[in-house]
Amino acid sequence: MTPQRYQFTFSLIVLMLLLVSCNDEKVEPITPLFVFKTNVDGAQLQKGTMKYTNKAGNIYQVDELQYFISEVQLITSDGQVFTIESDSAIHYVDIDIPATLEWTPTDLLPVTSYSSISFVFGINEAKNKIGLFVNPPERDMFWPDMMGGGYHYMKMNGKWKATGDTIKPFNLHLGIGMNDEGTVFYQNYFKVTLPLNIQTNPTRNEFTITMNIEKWFETPNLWDWNETGGQIMQNQDAMLKACKNGANAFEVSFSGK
Numbered sequence: 001m002t003p004q005r006y007q008f009t010f011s012l013i014v015l016m017l018l019l020v021s022c023n024d025e026k027v028e029p030i031t032p033l034f035v036f037k038t039n040v041d042g043a044q045l046q047k048g049t050m051k052y053t054n055k056a057g058n059i060y061q062v063d064e065l066q067y068f069i070s071e072v073q074l075i076t077s078d079g080q081v082f083t084i085e086s087d088s089a090i091h092y093v094d095i096d097i098p099a100t101l102e103w104t105p106t107d108l109l110p111v112t113s114y115s116s117i118s119f120v121f122g123i124n125e126a127k128n129k130i131g132l133f134v135n136p137p138e139r140d141m142f143w144p145d146m147m148g149g150g151y152h153y154m155k156m157n158g159k160w161k162a163t164g165d166t167i168k169p170f171n172l173h174l175g176i177g178m179n180d181e182g183t184v185f186y187q188n189y190f191k192v193t194l195p196l197n198i199q200t201n202p203t204r205n206e207f208t209i210t211m212n213i214e215k216w217f218e219t220p221n222l223w224d225w226n227e228t229g230g231q232i233m234q235n236q237d238a239m240l241k242a243c244k245n246g247a248n249a250f251e252v253s254f255s256g257k
């Protein structure tokens with residue numbers, strides 16, 4: 001190849017690359033789809049069957065699971081933050097209501113590369129006030145006013161085989177905590193950040209957020225119902241322990257085209 005021809009070929013390649021990247025920038029932003037899944041020990045939750053054993057050795061089952069996630073943010077590889085604002089930035093998940101297992105907010109996300117996703121588990125103190133929801137099922141998540149008010153972050157209801165092989169109910173309910181005197185309140189909602197290494201696409205972008213139930217009982221606090229008892233709504237120490245574990249209970253996967 002002569003130097004001139006080499007230079008011409010090189011310029012052509014540069015031109016084509018420019019065209020391709022310009023085209024990329026013209027792709028219209030699109031709405032994301034969020035899908036919510038619930039696993040135990042790596043497989044989909046089978047509710048109502050006493051088939052699980054947590055790390056502390058409690059045999060247990062889960063019958064109901066309802067929770068809020070809010071303030072979902074997608075962070076691009078160059079550090080831009082896009083917050084999902086639709087539906088007051090709050091989404092309710094109930095494993096018994098299939099429509100809640102998918103969320104299609106109307107927010108537009110640019111088609112680009114993303115390095116992480118974050119969300120709040122529960123609802124922050126600015127929004128977590130009674131009256132936020134007027135209709136069921138969200139309304140039925142209310143948290144008693146005298147205990148701090150607002151809404152449960154989560155209701156996980158089930159049973160465990162207690163000492164002596166008696167089956168006892170548990171209500172792993174999380175929300176605003178308080179001290180014994182009822183004079184100090186604690187915001188227990190927490191932020192979850194999960195790494196992503198993805199490029200979004202022009203037609204479909206599906207983020208699957210999976211809750212791994214067993215993780216609520218593992219790290220950093222080994223969870224033993226025989227110690228905590230089944231009811232923890234008025235036990236701030238237990239709720240805080242659960243929240244620390246819950247921060248490790250989620251994973252995200254992505255698919256798109």
Ligand SMILES: [Cu+2]
Pocket residue numbers: 152155171173233
């Ligand atoms: Cu409750």
